[in-house]
Amino acid sequence: MNLFxxxxxxxxxxxxxxxxxxxxxxxxxxxxxxxxxxxxPLSRNSFSLVLVSPLxxxxxxxxxxxxxxDAQIETDLMEWNYGDFEGLTTAQIRKDNPGWIVxxxxxxxxxxxxxxxxxxxxxxxxxxxxxxxVALFAHGHVLRTLAARWIGLPPQGxxxxxxxxxxxxxxxxxxxxxxxxxxxxxxx
Numbered sequence: 001m002n003l004f005x006x007x008x009x010x011x012x013x014x015x016x017x018x019x020x021x022x023x024x025x026x027x028x029x030x031x032x033x034x035x036x037x038x039x040x041p042l043s044r045n046s047f048s049l050v051l052v053s054p055l056x057x058x059x060x061x062x063x064x065x066x067x068x069x070d071a072q073i074e075t076d077l078m079e080w081n082y083g084d085f086e087g088l089t090t091a092q093i094r095k096d097n098p099g100w101i102v103x104x105x106x107x108x109x110x111x112x113x114x115x116x117x118x119x120x121x122x123x124x125x126x127x128x129x130x131x132x133x134v135a136l137f138a139h140g141h142v143l144r145t146l147a148a149r150w151i152g153l154p155p156q157g158x159x160x161x162x163x164x165x166x167x168x169x170x171x172x173x174x175x176x177x178x179x180x181x182x183x184x185x186x187x188x
Contacts (some may be wrong), residue, residue, distance in 0.1 A: 001133055003136065005136050005138070005147070006138070006169070008139060008165065009027045010027060010030050017091075019080075019087065019093075020086075021082040026057060027061065031061075036064045041168060043066060047134060048133060049126075050067045051074035053078050053079070054078065059071075076120065078139070080139075083110020085108070101159060103141075104156055121149055124149060161183060164184055167186060
């Protein structure tokens with residue numbers, strides 16, 4: 001089985017670098033166009049399970065990619081809860097918290113790395129019960145954490161996986177070992 005991890009299309013806040021956790025904002029027009037480009041590569045596969053974050057940017061990406069008919073809402077795929085840092089850029093956060101990294105430090109009144117790690121572990125466990133490929137429509141930091149956990153790294157390992165909007169990632173196996181087949185693949 002392969003686990004297809006799809007980050008939602010561009011939003012106003014992904015453009016500005018603002019941390020967008022629970023704020024439910026839509027895709028930009030460009031984000032919708034990027035999401036539509038996912039349809040062709042995803043149509044080459046048959047999915048036994050499609051899971052999507054309940055936030056509208058992920059739902060809209062899933063729909064534009066042509067997989068919303070089979071999708072199930074999965075709250076564990078919601079983006080990191082940034083708490084007091086919601087809507088702020090890294091530069092703004094680092095004014096009072098020099099060197100801050102979400103994967104190491106978490107967020108005050110939000111989530112710690114271990115909490116996000118527990119959520120993605122549940123998603124991985126659910127995906128592994130299915131025969132066939134699984135598609136996940138979610139968000140940047142939660143998918144980066146999921147990739148780290150897939151290959152046995154702690155949640156903090158997500159810092160090593162850069163992920164752009166509306167990109168396709170494929171997690172799979174090398175023999176019996178979990179592996180990364182494609183990461184941050186552009187659709188151009």
